[in-house]
Amino acid sequence: MxxxxxxxxxxxxxxxxxxxxxxxxxxxxxxxxxxxxxxxxxxxxxxxxxxxxxxxxxxxxxxxxxxxxxxxxxxxxxxxxxxxxxxxxxxxxxxxxxxxxxxxRAPEREPAELLDGARRIAVLESVNDHTNVGAVFRSAAALGMDAVLLSPDCADPLYRRSVKVSMGAVFAVPYARVERWPHGLDALRSAGFRLLALTPRAGSQPIEDVVDERPERAALLLGAEGTGLTARALAASEPVRIPMAHGVDSLNVAAAAAVAFYALTRA
Ligand SMILES: C[S@@+](CC[C@H](N)C(=O)[O-])C[C@H]1O[C@@H](n2cnc3c(N)ncnc32)[C@H](O)[C@@H]1O
The missing domain is CATH 3.30.1330.30 (Ribosomal protein L30/S12)
Structure with a gap:
């Protein structure tokens, strides 16, 4: 004692x-x-x-x-x-x-270690706000996502604010940094993941259409407040949107993550 x-x-x-x-x-x-x-x-x-x-x-x-x-x-x-x-x-x-x-801290994990057996992965690009990172992890854990991958410039999931907002979910969902960004995402495609870029842009495929297709493996890319996903990340994946009402142009990234995680983990 x-x-x-x-x-x-x-x-x-x-x-x-x-x-x-x-x-x-x-x-x-x-x-x-x-x-x-x-x-x-x-x-x-x-x-x-x-x-x-x-x-x-x-x-x-x-x-x-x-x-x-x-x-x-x-x-x-x-x-x-x-x-x-x-x-x-x-x-x-x-x-x-x-x-x-x-x-x-435990040694950082490699993205490849997290792919085995995984079907649903969240990929965060430049999400540099600790509150948003924590909130995304909380939803990822609650809704059954298998792993989270982070671009090199994402906020630290183990920073006090992220840990607190996630209510400890950062300990439950395995995560890793993709050092070569966005080329490192090729490994996901090679492993059979559909790369789905979540974007509010008009003309993108509505998420319910993707859900209907029941993809065997899917990785959901989410971007930062303000700028959203980069052109490079969008070009490397299929754009998918959550339809909006009342003239709202976008959701907060953590809210968009929760909706998309719920839809895709039930597909
Ligand atoms: C506040 S939004 C960024 C808005 C930015 N102006 C844009 O055009 O992407 C932050 C992130 O949440 C996700 N997001 C927000 N609203 C969305 C929607 N309606 N459909 C799909 N993803 C959305 C996207 O991944 C986006 O990069």
């Missing part, structure tokens, strides 16, 4: 993993470089552990000792006990969920 260790000073070097959590620029480079990510809140911490991620340490306020006793008792990493005020001084924000864990 790990005996919780009281920490009083925000400058204690043992809390280094938790410093400046609100500095997005700093954290998005620091965390991958140091091989860590932050899980926030009881549910998310439990899901990270269940998914097999190793804990580096945990930072708790007193009132979370009870609800998280089993996690504390089985922890092999140090558990630091502090006040909400000290936690705020370290992290830069009021930690509403009262519990943070610093977790070890």
């Amino acid at each position: 790990a005996e919780p260790l009281p920490v009083d000073s925000p400058d204690d070097p043992r809390l280094h993993d938790y410093t400046d959590l609100t500095d997005v620029q700093l954290r998005r480079t620091r965390e991958p470089a140091e091989g860590l990510f932050i899980a926030e809140g009881e549910k998310v911490i439990r899901r990270a552990l269940e998914a097999g991620y190793a804990m580096r340490s945990m930072l708790l306020s007193e009132k979370w000792l009870g609800p998280m006793r089993d996690v504390v008792e089985s922890a092999t990493a140090p558990v630091y006990l502090t006040t909400p005020q000290t936690a705020e001084a370290v992290t830069g924000y009021h930690v509403h969920r009262g519990a943070l864990a610093s977790m070890e």
